[in-house]
Amino acid sequence: DVKVTQSSRYLVKRTGEKVFLECVQDMDHENMFWYRQDPGLGLRLIYFSYDVKMKEKGDIPEGYSVSREKKERFSLILESASTNQTSMYLCASSLMAGLSSYNSPLHFGNGTRLTVT
Amino acid sequence: QQQVKQSPQSLIVQKGGISIINCAYENTAFDYFPWYQQFPGKGPALLIAIRPDVSEKKEGRFTISFNKSAKQFSLHIMDSQPGDSATYFCAASINGGSYIPTFGRGTSLIVHP
Numbered sequence A: 001d002v003k004v005t006q007s008s009r010y011l012v013k014r015t016g017e018k019v020f021l022e023c024v025q026d027m028d029h030e031n032m033f034w035y036r037q038d039p040g041l042g043l044r045l046i047y048f049s050y051d052v053k054m055k056e057k058g059d060i061p062e063g064y065s066v067s068r069e070k071k072e073r074f075s076l077i078l079e080s081a082s083t084n085q086t087s088m089y090l091c092a093s094s095l096m097a098g099l100s101s102y103n104s105p106l107h108f109g110n111g112t113r114l115t116v117t
Numbered sequence B: 001q002q003q004v005k006q007s008p009q010s011l012i013v014q015k016g017g018i019s020i021i022n023c024a025y026e027n028t029a030f031d032y033f034p035w036y037q038q039f040p041g042k043g044p045a046l047l048i049a050i051r052p053d054v055s056e057k058k059e060g061r062f063t064i065s066f067n068k069s070a071k072q073f074s075l076h077i078m079d080s081q082p083g084d085s086a087t088y089f090c091a092a093s094i095n096g097g098s099y100i101p102t103f104g105r106g107t108s109l110i111v112h113p
Helices: none
Strands: A004-006 A010-013 A019-025 A031-038 A042-049 A064-070 A073-078 A087-094 A112-116 B004-007 B010-014 B019-025 B033-038 B045-050 B056-059 B062-067 B072-077 B086-092 B107-112
Touching (some): A019 A031, A019 A087, A031 A064, A031 A073, A073 A087, B010 B019, B019 B107, B045 B056, B045 B062, B045 B072
Antiparallel strands (some): A031 A042, A031 A087, B062 B072
């Protein structure tokens, strides 16, 4: 069974702090994603990566960066946290691109609820 | 611009009733339509999915109905149970192309005992 583990369940940070959200998957998946979930707005893609050291912007990349130094680990970085980044952050992984979508659903972690004060 | 529009945003159903969640899409290139279920405190998980070459797919009490000409698909939960209370997301993607699903905004379902 695929397991996507997010290092923190809850996180409270101050405005202006640099914040690291960590995600690890154990199924050798090529693709990894960071989403933000807000009530009424659903799941919005921040960044994704289809290979080590590769990254692509999603729909809302402003204020965020990512790092993927190892295949199993994908980090989301808030360079200078702001109150409007208070949200639930979800990491996900899936099998490599090019395969049938039918065989590569997204597997999500349980989320990190970040509060910026 | 929402490529996948989901409704309603919230839904309250009595135990034993039918829950219906609707989604509409605009991109005719979409050819894979999964539904994800998210329980409180958990991440979303794939519930059921359909390809456009069939009009209906059923798994237990969960059924996807698909109308290609109308560019609409819906999730029906028969005999809804309190344990079905969750947030449901529809999604659409292009098989073999972009592997990133486009999600609807979600429906919060509450099933009262």
